[in-house]
Amino acid sequence: MDTLFQQIINGLSLGSIYALLALGYTMVYGIIKLINFAHGDIYMLGAFWGYYVINTWHFNFISALLSAMVVGAASGVIIEYFAYRPLRHSPRITALITAIGVSFFLENGMSYLFSSNTRDFPQIIKQVNYHIGGVLISNIQVLILVTACALMVLLQLIIKKTKMGRAMRAVSVDADAAELVGININWTISFTFALGSALAGAAGVLIGLYYNSIDPLMGMTPGIKAFVAAVLGGIGSVPGASVGGFLIGILETFVQSIGLSAYKDAVVYFVLIVILLILPAGIFGKNVKEKV
């Protein structure tokens, strides 16, 4: 029983990172129907930014996190502006292939500029482990969970309660009608990229703290897993992305805990195949009204 709880705690921590990433996938898909495969690399950029500012400028956790979100948002907006906006009216496959190209560009560009070595992420917060009824939980896990949940609540508030959030939802259901009420479509799309990429930047710093190591290719696998999480939750659905992220995180830790570490990635991709076969719309897929 204790192992079960232990794995749930571990799974939730990892899952909250996937959830943050999956939200970016799902929001961008909701608004321009693009699977932004470069999204995982923004998470890598966030992690590298955190590494840099903590080591060089001695930022604390909060300022590293916030500045990584700003850097993430800026990179997302720049990528959209230069890579995707010129392709707005091209076939979707063109934009998709471009996204893969952007991903390679970021991964290899970072390897070229800063070498592809794995680095130790500076531990600004000393790890403290708590034993609660036989379950081991670290302060970093708590921090990750709390930060991720706070960001998700904040995102939900932005989407539901603010003017820009309403504009995002309006553009995602009907771009022409949105333009007819005076919404600037390009601005709204930039805003969506900024929000999603800010979450990815935050996730980068959090994973640095959790796993202690970063490298230019670190965004590949989590990026694809977060994409699977978004599909599992129902791509385009914001609550779906959060739920999907947590489910994938828990699944992965369970697979590891029963001694099948070598297959943890394979299991996630297997889930993708099963979902696409049985439930192509995902868990919240029917709930089109939550789409952003």
Next chain:
Amino acid sequence: MIVLLQVDNLVVNYGVINAVKGVSFKINQGEIVSLIGANGAGKTTILKTISGLLKPQSGKIIYQNKEIQSQKAPKVVAEGISQVPEGRHVFSGLSVMENLQMGSFLERDRNQIKQRFAEVFDRFPILKQRKHQDAATLSGGEQQMLAMGRALMANPKLILLDEPSMGLAPIFINEIFDIIKEINQQGTTVLLIEQNAKKALSIADRGYVLATGSVQMSGTGEELLANREVQKAYLGG
């Protein structure tokens, strides 16, 4: 009479199709002007070009002595022209209230917005009753009212209505046309596009008959209603 909008020799291509071939017409302030014509005559294309969703190949659109043919839709809305698109296009997933809020997206003055809400709810009491409901759950007629309410939230000088009666039950059609008249009486100029030519011409001050991308005939609503050719082609005998 003050000319509010003048369309001058407008040419619009839809991909390779030449949908509008040199159309000219004008709308005076305070009028209801109706464009009638069969499917494919270019009516919707003209409307989308005025509202800035489409770019014309050539020709001018002059609104309040200003050329607006190269302006984008949000700018045109800001100038005071609101379009109610064909097929309503309400934002599903957003509540009735949120849909209306979107209508006054460009208005910053909260008091103004409040006042427009009051006016719209006054005109469409059903929308007030359903303000927390998802717009997708409304009936066709209610969605049409919501789409019109949303356009009115921008406080337009000119409202462009694209097939407001399409797909509605006869009782709703009459109601919608009554509302159009009321909106007009309160000072909003109306450009109305309709396949229901009889209804449209009966409330219009003036009308233009379009066929295959150009204006075939024009006159007052009554003149066109009485015209033999119009009767034959669009009024069923």
